[in-house]
Amino acid sequence: MDTHSLRTRAEALLRALAGDDALLRDDQWRAIEALVAERRRALVVQRTGWGKSAVYFVATALLREYGEGPTVIVSPLLALMRNQIEAARRAGIAAVTMNSANQQDWDDVQASIAEGTVDVLLVSPERLNNPDFRDAVLPKLAATAGLLVVDEAHCISDWGHDFRPDYRRLRTLIADLPDGVPVLATTATANDRVVADVADQVVPGAASGSDGALVLRGPLDRESLRLAVVTLPTPQARLAWLAERLDELPGSGIIYTLTVAAAHDIATFLRDRGFAVAAYTGKTEPGERLQAEQELLNNEVKALVATSALGMGFDKPDLGFVVHVGAPSSPIAYYQQIGRAGRGVHRAEVILLPGQEDEAIWEYFASLSFPREDLVTQVLRALEGQEKPLSTAALEPMVELSRSRLELVLKVLDVDGAVRRVKGGWEATGQGWHYDAERYERVARARRAERSAIREYIESDGCRMEFLLRQLDDPHAAPCGRCDNCTGERWSADIDASAVEATGERLARPGVEIMPRRQWPTGLGSLGVSLSGRIKADERAEPGRALGRLTDIGWGSRLREVLGTGAADGPVPAAMFDACVRVLAEWDWEQRPVAVAGLPSSTRPTLVTSLVERLAAVGRLRGLGFLELRGAVRRANSALRVADLSERVALPTAMANSLASLDGPVLLVDDYTDTGWTLTLATRLLRSAGAPAVLPFTLATTN
Structure with a gap:
């Protein structure tokens, strides 16, 4: 032809x-x-x-x-x-x-x-x-x-x-x-x-x-996009602004957030304000994701409130707007996400609402980069000399890596030829492998440069589209004549003070459910711990409560002030304690607790002690004192953490003697929960010693 x-x-x-x-x-x-x-x-x-x-x-x-x-x-x-x-x-x-x-x-x-x-x-x-x-x-x-x-x-x-x-x-x-x-x-x-x-x-x-x-x-500019940045002082101001302006945005669109928690919080807030929206994250079940996508395609919702999980590949030509509540850490990633909008319409609004907490979130995700050489070497040594392949679950107790980071290491080692995925798991290939520290640092430097560039984008008084296109080395980059800086036409940052106050009250509504662990991690037997399978019902906690998430839009910043790295130890703040009492008052437990026990903190002993003692006094609960937690627990994967905790957590004799006489649940108090395993092991000890039920309560949860 x-x-x-x-x-x-x-x-x-x-x-x-x-x-x-x-x-x-x-x-x-x-x-x-x-x-x-x-x-x-x-x-x-x-x-x-x-x-x-x-x-x-x-x-x-x-x-x-x-x-x-x-x-x-x-x-x-x-x-x-x-x-x-x-x-x-x-x-x-x-x-x-x-x-x-x-x-x-x-x-x-x-x-x-x-x-x-x-x-x-x-x-x-x-x-x-x-x-x-x-x-x-x-x-x-x-x-x-x-x-x-x-x-x-x-x-x-x-x-x-x-x-x-x-x-x-x-x-x-x-x-x-x-x-x-x-x-x-x-x-x-x-x-x-x-x-x-x-x-x-x-x-x-x-x-x-x-x-x-x-x-x-080709040129990467899309003439339909109208870029803007609106800087607002607080999380409640950003959400109040969004709720006031959402009806002004054309058609249906996407509201991007930086975390799963923020996606759910914002979706709940907007639904309370009468908007048809749905949350969409990497943790959303596949069937629910498909349904949410279809609802947006059919314009049955005003927006999906989404993490980056709704990114590459979603195609809706008439998507009318993209709003970011929080700035992505990369201008290139930002460009890709806003590229979802305006494919088949004359004008689409693209608005960035940056927040002061964005940088802390960037740093957290940066901390999950490729692990240190000694941790990668652990993985290789664990696989070497094995007679049969090891599954990821079997390998996990042998290394000091969480499941997600272990999977990342295995993928990289596999691509580099040092390990091989086979039926039944993973095996070492015997090929030589070296830790490419230079490469990993090169990528880390590039990521730091991207974070610097997104800060520059937010503060820039030049053309916003041209800035993004220059980040992509687009030779056709030129002033777009459409963005807020080019036209001088800006979204007003004014918000009704009563709307900000009402939003603040909504965000300040305390209480997050803590679901108990139901299954022991695999591989504990190889670590000398005789626990496996489902956690027995008579050793398991009831669903618990936390005041809020560390990543919450509402309570997150206040909790980070008390629990963050470098925060000074001191009594629980009065407003925070009042919110704890409110959470307890609204808790729909089957039976009210009759006693309170605490988990000690090596970094915040005054905070935890004041919280336990004040809860006992206000709730007229019997004070059981504190469990023993000897030494620092390794923050590795679940199996190693449980094995470590099983040796370090213990009941004082006086507490053990008091539990058999209780006729109601024990309120188990800690400053925060991350993996949930400390609460799980402590609950098992309390239940085994006679506590009828255990109700975990913490100031914060990381999930």
């Missing part, structure tokens, strides 16, 4: 995909021509909504007409997969997916691939290292694929703002492809460093150009 005929056919396929009025953009055609006619490898960096998916679907249809094998699309999120499958079907392209949510369909999908009836297979990057998929499916796909597509390709790069270890496996997959198999990498958020890094990985060892990847970069 000559070039003219190929383009004519490509235009027809595009119309089937996107509508009768659709025309190929010049760079869309250049990418399709490179993939289909020249069998090249390409990197397309274009703004969200530009039509990157049209490139790979049209190229797929053309390659299939030439008799080539199916396209493999590595795609990061299930939401993106759902949208892409539906788009493909509209163009007559048979698309299927293999992911954790449809495992029951895998055999049918593999059979369809073998029969040649599948045009597109979408997989998540995590799926590439599932042992069954990696060993049984992936080699055949790599050998027969007609096209490989890497969506959200910035994730391949260490420099990408959303570094995901699983994406680094693609380097090996790309290198192992047969000659002549085209590769397309796409992203909307890549600066010069990311572009160079990704291009090098698409064509290893060759610079972009005739021998390397074809790089197509």
